[in-house]
Amino acid sequence: MKNFLRLLLKKLSPLLKFILSLFFDKKYLTGRHFDSGIEGYLWGFRAIWCRNILRLARPAPWPMVLGCIVSKPANLHFHPDDIDNFQSPGTYFQNFKGHIYLGKGTYIAPNVGLITANHDFQNLDQHTEGKDIIIGDKCWIGMNAVILPGVVLGERTIVAAGAVVSKSFPDGKVVIGGVPAKIIKSIN
Secondary structure: OHHHHHHHHHHHHHHHHHHHHOOOOHHHOOOHHHHOOOHHHHHHHHHHHHHHHOOOOOOOOOOOOOOOEEOOHHHEEOOHHHHHHHOOOOOEEEOOOOOEEEOOOOEEOOOOEEEOOOEOOOOOOOEOOOOOEEEOOOOEEOOOOEEOOOOEEOOOOEEOOOOEEOOOEOOOOEEEEOOOOEEEEEOO
């Protein structure tokens, strides 16, 4: 049965990708979730239904779960293999005043916030100047973590659940956690 479904998907994939390309940028319809799996197609059609047809949230250039918020999709940079990061509910990418760069192979858990600009203390109706967030390759950002403006995390950094990352750890290969986040241990 599995072999039959894979064969059917392989035959139908050009048609399915064509339909998805009417709603999403083609560069995001590649990679492991589309080329060797079915989940990319399921995410795509779910996003079309929820975001483009029912208009329960703003449409995006790639398949994204209803509970994921991206302030400015053009300021978010990631590899198409990592489209699964936008299928977690509650993820918040506030990047209207800065860019967010996600390294290849990075995993982001539900309810994570990446924030590139804070409110201005003198006038809460305004935001401070944005600062880019750069996450290296093969990082793991645990559930309910918050990454603040200007943070750079080197490759293979693990952010513990609930951590508030207010400073950079550019060397990577560490586990960080706490409020504010600090190095808990090094990874060899």
